[in-house]
Amino acid sequence: MQSYPSYLLENAVNQLAKLPGVGRKSALRLALYLLRQDEQSVQDFAGSVLMLRQQVNYCKHCRNISDTDECAICQDRTRDRSIVCVVETVKEVMLVENTGRYRGLYHVLGGVISPMDGIKPSDLEIDSLAARVAAGGIDEVVLALSTTMEGDTTAYYIAKKLSGLPVRLTTIARGVAQGDELQYADELTLGNSIVNRVPYAK
Amino acid sequence: MQSYPSYLLENAVNQLAKLPGVGRKSALRLALYLLRQDEQSVQDFAGSVLMLRQQVNYCKHCRNISDTDECAICQDRTRDRSIVCVVETVKEVMLVENTGRYRGLYHVLGGVISPMDGIKPSDLEIDSLAARVAAGGIDEVVLALSTTMEGDTTAYYIAKKLSGLPVRLTTIARGVAQGDELQYADELTLGNSIVNRVPYAK
Numbered sequence: 322m323q324s325y326p327s328y329l330l331e332n333a334v335n336q337l338a339k340l341p342g343v344g345r346k347s348a349l350r351l352a353l354y355l356l357r358q359d360e361q362s363v364q365d366f367a368g369s370v371l372m373l374r375q376q377v378n379y380c381k382h383c384r385n386i387s388d389t390d391e392c393a394i395c396q397d398r399t400r401d402r403s404i405v406c407v408v409e410t411v412k413e414v415m416l417v418e419n420t421g422r423y424r425g426l427y428h429v430l431g432g433v434i435s436p437m438d439g440i441k442p443s444d445l446e447i448d449s450l451a452a453r454v455a456a457g458g459i460d461e462v463v464l465a466l467s468t469t470m471e472g473d474t475t476a477y478y479i480a481k482k483l484s485g486l487p488v489r490l491t492t493i494a495r496g497v498a499q500g501d502e503l504q505y506a507d508e509l510t511l512g513n514s515i516v517n518r519v520p521y522a523k
Numbered sequence: 524m525q526s527y528p529s530y531l532l533e534n535a536v537n538q539l540a541k542l543p544g545v546g547r548k549s550a551l552r553l554a555l556y557l558l559r560q561d562e563q564s565v566q567d568f569a570g571s572v573l574m575l576r577q578q579v580n581y582c583k584h585c586r587n588i589s590d591t592d593e594c595a596i597c598q599d600r601t602r603d604r605s606i607v608c609v610v611e612t613v614k615e616v617m618l619v620e621n622t623g624r625y626r627g628l629y630h631v632l633g634g635v636i637s638p639m640d641g642i643k644p645s646d647l648e649i650d651s652l653a654a655r656v657a658a659g660g661i662d663e664v665v666l667a668l669s670t671t672m673e674g675d676t677t678a679y680y681i682a683k684k685l686s687g688l689p690v691r692l693t694t695i696a697r698g699v700a701q702g703d704e705l706q707y708a709d710e711l712t713l714g715n716s717i718v719n720r721v722p723y724a725k
Contacts, residue, residue, distance in 0.1 A: 324620065326595060326613060327588045333575040336568045341556050342549065353614060354543050355572055356579060356588075363576040366538045367569035370557055373535040374565040377558060386529045386558075393528060411528060412555060418526065 330356075382453070384429040384446050386411045394418075394427060401425045403460040407450065407479065409433055409467065417465060425463070428453065433471040434478055442478055451482045464492040494519075532558075584655070586631040586648045588613045596620075596629060603627045605662040609652065609681065611635055611669065619667060627665075630655065635673040636680055644680055653684045666694040 325331035330352055337348035355363050379385065380392035383405075387393070394400065394414075404425030408414055414427050430445045454462060462483065466472035480490055496514035497506050506514075527533035532554055539550035557565050581587065582594035585607075589595070596602065596616075606627030610616055616629050632647045656664060664685060668674035682692055698716035699708045708716075 324617075326616065327579060327590045329571075329575045329579050329590060330588055330613075333571045336571040339568070340553050342552070347544065349614065349617075350544070351542050352572075352575060353612065355576060358576070360576055362541075363573060366541070367573040369531075369535045369538040370554075371565060371569040373531045373554060374557060374560070374562055377529060377531050386532055388529045388531060410555065411532075412551065414528065415526075415551075 379429075383427045384431065384449070385414050385427055399424075402458060404463065405450075405453070405459050405461070406463045406465050408465050409472075413465060425461075428462075430475070433466060433469075433475040435471045445475070447479060447482055450479065451486070454483055454486050454488050459488055461489045461491060464490070466492075468495055581631075585629045586633065586651070587616050587629055601626075604660060606665065607652075607655070607661050607663070608665045608667050610667050611674075615667060627663075630664075632677070635668060635671075635677040637673045647677070649681060649684055652681065653688070656685055656688050656690050661690055663691045663693060666692065668694075670697055 325334065330349075333352045333355070334345060334348045337343055337351045338345050340348075343351070355366070358366075378387050378390055380387045380395055381390050382395045383392060385392040385394060401424050405428050406417060406423060406425055407428045407430060408417065409430055409432055411429060414429060417423050417427075428446065428450045430447065430450075432440050432445055434440060434442055434445065450462075453459065462479075464476045464479065466476055476492060483490060494517070495510065496517065497503065497510060503511070527536065535554045535557070536547060536550045539545055539553045540547050542550075545553070557568065560568075580589050580592055582589045582597055583592050584597045585594060587594040587596060603626050607630050608619060608625060608627055609630045609632060610619065611632055611634055613631060616631060619625050619629075630648065630652045632649065632652075634642050634647055636642055636644055636647065652664075655661065664681075666678045666681065668678055678694060685692055696719070697712065698719065699705065699712060705713070
């Protein structure tokens with residue numbers, strides 16, 4: 322067990338070590354780095370994190386992170402408002418946006434159903450999705466969830482919730498990734514990609 | 524260039540990405556992690572870092588980090604006060620302490636002389652070391668500095684500063700590390716370890 326020369330240092334190391342992917346050794350390195358910075362820099366650092374947590378807003382339509390109560394994507398009148406892409410978190414909104422291949426709106430669930438982690442459907446923004454679809458004007462809901470057990474469970478639950486509503490439910494294509502060698506693709510992925518084959522586009 | 528859905532998020536990511544070893548992708552992951560924590564946790568996190576920077580003390584004798592103006596090591600009357608180990612930073616104090624093989628005091632320089640990084644001798648606690656030695660009661664000063672160009676330069680500068688003072692100046696042994704295969708040792712290390720050979724202890 323490491324002994325620290327100062328309680329303040331030990332406390333900061335304990336806090337920094339809570340960050341995902343940061344061990345105690347890295348935490349000490351970060352703490353000593355912060356100690357070397359001028360006081361204003363450390364104030365800016367601590368303040369930015371605290372302000373993010375305290376003042377962040379979530380878009381009233383799609384639950385995306387936003388500085389106001391309506392996010393920039395929902396405010397953008399050039400986007401196709403008839404299609405909603407359902408994602409787990411804000412991170413996936415950014416990932417899909419970065420592809421530059423999607424011009425519809427989003428709905429951020431806040432996670433996926435995971436009994437292991439104690440995440441129930443009611444912890445997620447599924448009811449608000451159903452309400453949004455029920456309000457009308459949405460032709461298609463695209464599920465862009467992880468292709469994991471939890472993602473599949475969540476997709477199934479959403480499909481049940483939306484059944485009966487006049488909306489087309491789609492999911493992102495699953496198949497062999499761009500640049501992958503076929504010999505290294507797993508059987509399930511390869512099997513799915515054969516069953517769900519699409520017309521060859523020249 | 525990544526576009527963020529919120530200025531608060533972007534600001535926090537920018538601040539987190541300043542940490543050593545944290546890229547923009549990791550910074551986003553950290554920011555979203557902090558967003559998921561309850562507000563009190565984030566307050567504790569930000570507070571611990573800010574308190575460390577604002578309230579930390581340095582020991583008036585050895586410049587080690589301390590909660591009071593005299594560190595626990597300098598306060599410990601069972602330690603050998605006639606020997607002082609000179610290290611670069613607080614981290615090296617902790618490293619040497621962890622070996623459990625040293626029972627003397629320390630002197631923390633705050634870095635090494637590095638013209639490349641603009642660190643001059645006057646930026647370091649070298650004058651305070653000389654004053655401490657001049658005040659008497661110290662028989663030996665052990666230099667425990669990195670075996671780099673900067674460490675060697677600093678050692679040379681300290682040796683000049685302390686010349687004329689009635690103190691024995693030593694440096695940590697350099698040689699083949701415990702567990703190293705000789706065939707992989709570099710020439711300089713191997714050469715030094717032959718020149719500075721010691722009696723074989725059975």
